[in-house]
Amino acid sequence: MKALIVIAHGSRREQSNNEIIGMVDRIRSMVNDQYEQITHSFLEICDPSLNEAVADCIDRGAREVTVYPFFLNSGNHVQQDIPDMIEELNAVYPDCHIQLLQHFGKSEDMASLIADHVSR
Amino acid sequence: MKALIVIAHGSRREQSNNEIIGMVDRIRSMVNDQYEQITHSFLEICDPSLNEAVADCIDRGAREVTVYPFFLNSGNHVQQDIPDMIEELNAVYPDCHIQLLQHFGKSEDMASLIADHVSR
Numbered sequence: 001m002k003a004l005i006v007i008a009h010g011s012r013r014e015q016s017n018n019e020i021i022g023m024v025d026r027i028r029s030m031v032n033d034q035y036e037q038i039t040h041s042f043l044e045i046c047d048p049s050l051n052e053a054v055a056d057c058i059d060r061g062a063r064e065v066t067v068y069p070f071f072l073n074s075g076n077h078v079q080q081d082i083p084d085m086i087e088e089l090n091a092v093y094p095d096c097h098i099q100l101l102q103h104f105g106k107s108e109d110m111a112s113l114i115a116d117h118v119s120r
Numbered sequence: 121m122k123a124l125i126v127i128a129h130g131s132r133r134e135q136s137n138n139e140i141i142g143m144v145d146r147i148r149s150m151v152n153d154q155y156e157q158i159t160h161s162f163l164e165i166c167d168p169s170l171n172e173a174v175a176d177c178i179d180r181g182a183r184e185v186t187v188y189p190f191f192l193n194s195g196n197h198v199q200q201d202i203p204d205m206i207e208e209l210n211a212v213y214p215d216c217h218i219q220l221l222q223h224f225g226k227s228e229d230m231a232s233l234i235a236d237h238v239s240r
Contacts, residue, residue: 004238006234008192011193011195013193013194013195013196015194016193016194016195019193019194019225023230023231023234026228026231027231027234027235027238030231030232030235031235031238031239034238034239035238066238068234068237068238070192070234072128072190072192073131073133073136073139074133074135074136074139075131075133075136076133101237101238102237104234104237105139107233107237108146109233109236110143110233111143111146111147111150112146112150113227113229113230113233114126114143114147114188114190114224115147115150115151116229117188117221117222117224117227118124118147118151118154118155118186118188118221119151119154
């Protein structure tokens with residue numbers, strides 16, 4: 001069983017966190033044929049943490065967990081903190097495969113998405 | 121003459137700022153038929169500031185300036201700080217029209233872009 005977890009930074013502003021949750025809802029409706037579980041998590045400030053989200057997915061039967069960092073910049077969170085967490089999680093759950101995708105900001109499609117916006 | 125200015129937060133990490141500059145280069149290659157000038161600016165930490173970028177575009181002949189906030193969340197920067205700056209800039213340059221587009225995170229296409237990534 002496959003799970004997808006989007007990890008965002010987390011904000012003190014409830015609206016920002018709700019925007020993440022809404023976006024993950026939209027992603028779910030697009031890829032629910034490929035992942036049985038699709039959920040959000042936050043690095044800081046609010047719950048669920050990545051560890052909590054992974055534990056929950058595995059409790060509900062996931063054996064393959066894909067983590068998608070919803071970050072624009074390749075700062076320390078993307079380069080160090082999240083990879084470290086994934087390494088630890090793989091050690092905690094040796095029967096599962098927890099893989100980390102490239103962060104959102106790395107996407108080459110982002111420039112064309114913005115080009116579309118500024119052309120309207 | 122039309123100018124497009126992308127404003128990003130700005131980081132202490134040079135690599136993050138260079139990623140923004142590289143992305144604006146890619147956007148430029150896509151929309152240079154619509155804007156005579158396309159440049160980047162930063163809200164904090166590094167140069168050029170939005171004020172500097174606007175002044176430079178206007179010096180070089182722009183009369184319509186479009187500002188695109190490259191921010192994921194609708195936090196204070198997006199809701200308050202940048203709109204305030206745009207209001208002030210329009211007062212400083214009454215002969216120009218400086219307009220603010222919706223921030224990047226508001227894009228409804230973002231979910232499909234991520235859905236594409238996690239489907240590969």
